[in-house]
Amino acid sequence: MLDFRSDTVTKPSEAMREAARDADVGDDVYRGDPTVNELEARAAEVVGTEAALYVPSGTMGNQIAIRTHTERGDELLCETDSHIYKWELGGIAQHSGVQARTIDGGDRGALAPEQVHDGYVARDGHRPGTSLLCVENTHNSKGGIAIPVDDIAAAAEAARDHDVSVHLDGARLFNAAAALDVPASEIVAPVDTVMFCLSKGLGAPVGSILAGPESFIEEARRVRKLFGGGMRQAGMIAAPGLLALENRTRLQEDHANAQLLADGLRDIEGLGVSDPDTNIVLVDTDGPAETFLDALEAEGVLASRFGPEQVRFCTHWDVDGSDVETAIDAASSL
Numbered sequence: 001m002l003d004f005r006s007d008t009v010t011k012p013s014e015a016m017r018e019a020a021r022d023a024d025v026g027d028d029v030y031r032g033d034p035t036v037n038e039l040e041a042r043a044a045e046v047v048g049t050e051a052a053l054y055v056p057s058g059t060m061g062n063q064i065a066i067r068t069h070t071e072r073g074d075e076l077l078c079e080t081d082s083h084i085y086k087w088e089l090g091g092i093a094q095h096s097g098v099q100a101r102t103i104d105g106g107d108r109g110a111l112a113p114e115q116v117h118d119g120y121v122a123r124d125g126h127r128p129g130t131s132l133l134c135v136e137n138t139h140n141s142k143g144g145i146a147i148p149v150d151d152i153a154a155a156a157e158a159a160r161d162h163d164v165s166v167h168l169d170g171a172r173l174f175n176a177a178a179a180l181d182v183p184a185s186e187i188v189a190p191v192d193t194v195m196f197c198l199s200k201g202l203g204a205p206v207g208s209i210l211a212g213p214e215s216f217i218e219e220a221r222r223v224r225k226l227f228g229g230g231m232r233q234a235g236m237i238a239a240p241g242l243l244a245l246e247n248r249t250r251l252q253e254d255h256a257n258a259q260l261l262a263d264g265l266r267d268i269e270g271l272g273v274s275d276p277d278t279n280i281v282l283v284d285t286d287g288p289a290e291t292f293l294d295a296l297e298a299e300g301v302l303a304s305r306f307g308p309e310q311v312r313f314c315t316h317w318d319v320d321g322s323d324v325e326t327a328i329d330a331a332s333s334l
């Protein structure tokens with residue numbers, strides 16, 4: 001079975017399995033796990049922040065960030081189709097007691113500075129007050145769109161005009177960096193904090209990173225414990241994470257494979273295919289997504305439902321160019 005459902009389906013390499021077995025470990029809740037400490041230091045270095053925190057998942061990293069940046073009763077601004085708002089079980093309200101005001105970022109999910117100004121509400125006797133802006137890069141729901149650094153910086157500056165902090169959901173930060181051909185630290189520079197996943201295109205079995213200023217990460221560490229994310233001998237899973245962090249340039253291959261896939265699927269009658277920025281290809285199916293997915297699965301290829309008539313293909317290190325050709329052939333035969 002060829003699995004294009006997500007870049008989270010990758011299995012750890014032999015080197016990662018060996019690294020896990022041989023990891024130097026301790027109790028990370030006591031800050032005593034040298035492998036986790038090394039991962040956090042290396043992650044902060046790569047994204048250019050003072051500090052970083054290892055967390056079990058991207059969702060937890062985002063939710064810890066929201067909780068740490070806000071007070072109960074605040075409002076935050078985010079894009080209408082953002083992961084934080086749409087795919088995290090209403091965690092903004094559940095974990096932080098915060099209300100979300102959504103902004104439509106159009107086809108590419110980028111927020112204009114004017115939209116941030118318009119969305120901001122000052123705290124007064126009637127209104128909650130905006131304390132956080134959340135942005136996403138690459139934008140998952142829009143099809144892995146890589147939002148240019150200047151656009152993120154402009155939205156962040158608008159937020160800063162109102163003393164509003166900015167968190168970047170960079171689950172696929174390094175896909176954005178590869179597509180924009182800039183170091184990840186350049187994308188992160190205009191924002192206060194960033195979350196990125198080790199367990200997606202980078203190929204680690206588990207884990208994400210929340211990075212930002214030292215004082216923020218210190219408080220985020222308390223919130224991680226509160227949310228049940230304090231882990232003990234976590235070096236076992238952080239060791240593959242350290243290897244994953246060095247897989248950043250490999251993402252270009254995923255992007256080339258996504259392009260190959262899009263070009264092949266586009267030639268098939270009835271399919272409407274996005275031009276991928278990164279490793280995600282959205283396909284309009286001209287009929288129920290389920291019908292297309294079931295037929296494709298019968299041919300040995302998996303993709304995921306993204307809308308009533310839309311499916312998503314994701315490329316990753318467990319599918320290569322010839323797998324892409326096989327998938328195109330399978331879709332052609334339906």
Ligand SMILES: *Cc1c(COP(=O)(O)O)cnc(C)c1O
Nearest residue numbers: 057058059060083140169171197
């Ligand atoms: C995958 C993803 C997350 C959450 O990561 P998990 O590790 O699956 O919890 C957050 N934001 C975006 C944009 C994602 O694509």
